[in-house]
Amino acid sequence: MTKTEQAKKVAERKHNIDATRQILKGHSRKRPNLIPILQKVQGKLGYLPREAMTEIAGHLDIPAIDVYGVVTFYNQFRLNPPGKHSIRVCLGTACHMKGGYITLEAWERRLGIKARQTTEDREFDLDTVACVGCCTMAPVTVVDNKPEGQVEPTRVDGILLGFGHDYTKKDKEKSDSD
Amino acid sequence: MTATERTAIAAVFDGIKQKAEESWRELGRDRPVIMVGAATCGRAAGALDVLKAFRDEINKRKIDCPVIEVGCMGHCYAEPIAIISKPGFTPVCYGYVNPVIAERLVKEFILGENPCPEFVIGALEPNDMLPSFQDFPRAQYEQKIILKNCGHIDPAEIEHYIAGGGYAGLAKTLQKTPEEIIDEIKKSGLRGRGGAGFPAGLKWQYGREAPGTPKYIICNADEGDPGAFVDRAILESDPHAVIEGMVIAGYAVGSRYGYIYVRAEYPLAVARLETALKQAKKLKLTGRNILGSGFSYDIILFQGSGAFVCGEATALANSIEGKTGTPRPKPPRMTSAGLFGKPTVVNNVKTLAYVPQIISNGADWFTNTGTKESPGTAVFALAGKIVNTGMVEVPMGTTLRQIIFDVGSSIPKGKEFKAVQIGGPSGGCLPESALDLPVDFDSLQEAGAIMGSGGMVVLDEDDCMVEIARYFLEFTQRESCGKCTFCRLGTKQMLEILTDFTRGKGNVEDLEILERLGGEVKEGSLCGLGKTAPNPILTTLRYFRNEYEEHIKLGRCPALMCQHLIAYYILPDKCERSCDACVGECTVEAISSHPKKRYKIIDQEKCVKCGTCLKACPPQYNAIVKLSPPSEVPAA
Numbered sequence A: 001m002t003k004t005e006q007a008k009k010v011a012e013r014k015h016n017i018d019a020t021r022q023i024l025k026g027h028s029r030k031r032p033n034l035i036p037i038l039q040k041v042q043g044k045l046g047y048l049p050r051e052a053m054t055e056i057a058g059h060l061d062i063p064a065i066d067v068y069g070v071v072t073f074y075n076q077f078r079l080n081p082p083g084k085h086s087i088r089v090c091l092g093t094a095c096h097m098k099g100g101y102i103t104l105e106a107w108e109r110r111l112g113i114k115a116r117q118t119t120e121d122r123e124f125d126l127d128t129v130a131c132v133g134c135c136t137m138a139p140v141t142v143v144d145n146k147p148e149g150q151v152e153p154t155r156v157d158g159i160l161l162g163f164g165h166d167y168t169k170k171d172k173e174k175s176d177s178d
Numbered sequence B: 001m002t003a004t005e006r007t008a009i010a011a012v013f014d015g016i017k018q019k020a021e022e023s024w025r026e027l028g029r030d031r032p033v034i035m036v037g038a039a040t041c042g043r044a045a046g047a048l049d050v051l052k053a054f055r056d057e058i059n060k061r062k063i064d065c066p067v068i069e070v071g072c073m074g075h076c077y078a079e080p081i082a083i084i085s086k087p088g089f090t091p092v093c094y095g096y097v098n099p100v101i102a103e104r105l106v107k108e109f110i111l112g113e114n115p116c117p118e119f120v121i122g123a124l125e126p127n128d129m130l131p132s133f134q135d136f137p138r139a140q141y142e143q144k145i146i147l148k149n150c151g152h153i154d155p156a157e158i159e160h161y162i163a164g165g166g167y168a169g170l171a172k173t174l175q176k177t178p179e180e181i182i183d184e185i186k187k188s189g190l191r192g193r194g195g196a197g198f199p200a201g202l203k204w205q206y207g208r209e210a211p212g213t214p215k216y217i218i219c220n221a222d223e224g225d226p227g228a229f230v231d232r233a234i235l236e237s238d239p240h241a242v243i244e245g246m247v248i249a250g251y252a253v254g255s256r257y258g259y260i261y262v263r264a265e266y267p268l269a270v271a272r273l274e275t276a277l278k279q280a281k282k283l284k285l286t287g288r289n290i291l292g293s294g295f296s297y298d299i300i301l302f303q304g305s306g307a308f309v310c311g312e313a314t315a316l317a318n319s320i321e322g323k324t325g326t327p328r329p330k331p332p333r334m335t336s337a338g339l340f341g342k343p344t345v346v347n348n349v350k351t352l353a354y355v356p357q358i359i360s361n362g363a364d365w366f367t368n369t370g371t372k373e374s375p376g377t378a379v380f381a382l383a384g385k386i387v388n389t390g391m392v393e394v395p396m397g398t399t400l401r402q403i404i405f406d407v408g409s410s411i412p413k414g415k416e417f418k419a420v421q422i423g424g425p426s427g428g429c430l431p432e433s434a435l436d437l438p439v440d441f442d443s444l445q446e447a448g449a450i451m452g453s454g455g456m457v458v459l460d461e462d463d464c465m466v467e468i469a470r471y472f473l474e475f476t477q478r479e480s481c482g483k484c485t486f487c488r489l490g491t492k493q494m495l496e497i498l499t500d501f502t503r504g505k506g507n508v509e510d511l512e513i514l515e516r517l518g519g520e521v522k523e524g525s526l527c528g529l530g531k532t533a534p535n536p537i538l539t540t541l542r543y544f545r546n547e548y549e550e551h552i553k554l555g556r557c558p559a560l561m562c563q564h565l566i567a568y569y570i571l572p573d574k575c576e577r578s579c580d581a582c583v584g585e586c587t588v589e590a591i592s593s594h595p596k597k598r599y600k601i602i603d604q605e606k607c608v609k610c611g612t613c614l615k616a617c618p619p620q621y622n623a624i625v626k627l628s629p630p631s632e633v634p635a636a
Helices: A003-025 A031-045 A050-060 A064-073 A093-097 A100-111 A153-162 A167-177 B003-027 B040-044 B047-060 B099-110 B158-163 B168-174 B178-188 B200-209 B230-237 B239-253 B267-282 B313-320 B349-361 B363-367 B400-407 B441-447 B465-479 B485-502 B509-523 B528-532 B535-543 B545-554 B581-585 B612-616
Strands: A085-090 A124-129 A141-143 A146-148 B033-037 B067-070 B082-085 B092-094 B120-123 B216-221 B257-262 B298-303 B344-348 B377-384 B390-395 B417-422 B428-431 B455-460 B567-570 B591-593 B600-602 B624-627
Touching (some): A003 A031, A003 A050, A031 A050, A031 B298, A050 A064, A085 A100, A093 A100, A093 B377, A093 B455, A093 B465, A100 A124, A100 A153, A146 B040, B003 B158, B003 B168, B033 B047, B040 B047, B040 B230, B040 B267, B047 B067, B047 B099, B082 B099, B158 B239, B158 B267, B168 B239, B168 B349, B178 B200, B178 B239, B178 B349, B200 B239, B216 B349, B230 B239, B230 B267, B230 B349, B230 B377, B239 B257, B239 B298, B239 B349, B257 B313, B267 B298, B313 B344, B344 B349, B377 B400, B417 B465, B465 B485, B465 B535, B465 B545, B485 B509, B485 B528, B485 B545, B509 B528, B509 B545, B535 B545, B567 B612, B581 B591, B581 B612, B612 B624
Parallel strands (some): A085 A124, B216 B257, B377 B455
Antiparallel strands (some): A141 A146, B033 B082, B092 B120, B377 B390, B417 B428, B417 B455
């Protein structure tokens, strides 16, 4: 690791700790505050880094493993930084029956990642969601918190194009060079 | 409580009510009003763009016409929806509105006299000019109690709710004793709408009689069932009904604090509740000394974090306490030792939403609807292969056939009905032969399904029953918290067997293992998740065993759905040859032309079976078919 990279890491860590402490100020040291705190910290940082969890454990005076246990139990919390855009594919019943799993495959294929991962350029993170309650628009993909209805494989390309990312082209170049 | 005190409460509330009614009348006085359905379902269809288009046009033309956001009317198939009320006209509801239509409606209807019948779904009242909702076949079944306000009031305006009769139940409650309120709910026969159908009045009584303070009321809004969205729609469209129901429950049980546990996946519902709670507090309808009665009640909003098991009351309590959401053994019941070990009453969103109207109108009014054992209405979220997707509220006892074919207007594209999935991952799939069952708590249970949270997903001939069972099991297996061995490992085993089936593996003995394991998981699990997880498998095995056998014995998926058991094939005789629609649409470039004859060929190695080509092939050629098993594809 170069010196600049290391400095960047230290700065990021410090930033995370400061942000967490700022949020902790507004909460008493009671255990029932744990989940609301985690939600706020994730809302601020986009994920829950190790140093933030340690801070929270210290504040609530509980073992850090308990915080980690809660974080890994609930689907909402993530341990790695999110991408710039969040893609969440709904896998509710109606979406599944109308081909939500095919849509998910299309996203995975285009972005080159699996669900719960982030693209290397940190542009997109892909996740699934149990049901967003828009079953009548199935299959649904939630793009940057906006539910999009009837997202089928061709629409996946459309949405990516809308962000200025022609992943199809990349695929083409790849297959041409093969 | 003395008579003077009672009059004082009534007087305070009358003051609030008069002011609310005045502002409601003012809204539509001598001017048109536009209401746009902007619940999550509407927004997904583009309601916010429509809202903006209406507002821009109204501002541009400087018209005196309020444009307000309302919730979900239940006609989700026609989203985005707008209702225009104009003096001299009956209120008209428009469907499939887009910004261009919005602009036109302002020009022609608001400014002119033309209600644009081409965009109308229905007028709200019968009239001589336009078709009305009363002319729809669904109108003869629908009876709205808890959906009454949804889509007709601004959920961010407490005065709209009060003007429509809201909080009158609370004012009435505060003039009675808690015992009288519990008796009234018991008399109404209201059963818990969370799924199990436990009598609500009895639960309240247990909570009231249990020793220990403080007592808690929890509104369970952790609607995790995939395929159910009724709670979301109610919270987004009429949050005050739930809040009022909670305060009444609090008064009856003798509780001081209430929690609303709402899913984090419902950000709009959270926002609506936050606004509603602030407004209610401001008018002294919650908080300290409600309406001067001396009764105080505070409601805390708690956001869940995405764990299906937290819909289970004991797991939900653990989650509020800041722990992992694993269930606790019962007894003790929640009503004697629940949240923080104190007496706790947990009610579903829908159950609480009924309460204000039952108190206002009396228990007898409520028992007039529905059946003897299950009074009132049932609310369903209709989704899947059905024409009129959306929310419907019908009296208990309506048959499934009436709901699917009359209210939901049957299956689209002339396909054949196969099954209806009721109650999400805890429910079951019912076949054609069960369609004449009346919908109520007990008869559904007998058939193997449950009322559950109201998700009703209709499946047609293209849906594979093995796959749907696998899907639900995959869901419950993933969401199992891991506490009970049978739920943790049993669901995993069953999932592996089912996955094998969808890949054409497995053998007939596995069917018996599935049945046996299903019974064992039910018995060996603490909470509702494990106790109901095998239901989708057991019902599909009961009603659709032949489909399982076809998968196992022939390696064939009769519904042509299981990806491993099908192949896409272009019929050379039907392919138009000069058309390139499928080639262009194919997402993985698996389609090419025959070097000489030019008909298109799918490279089966490259094909990812996404079905895009099938949709792309123009209907006049209809050249692409699915074949199962894949070995049916002729060699090139």
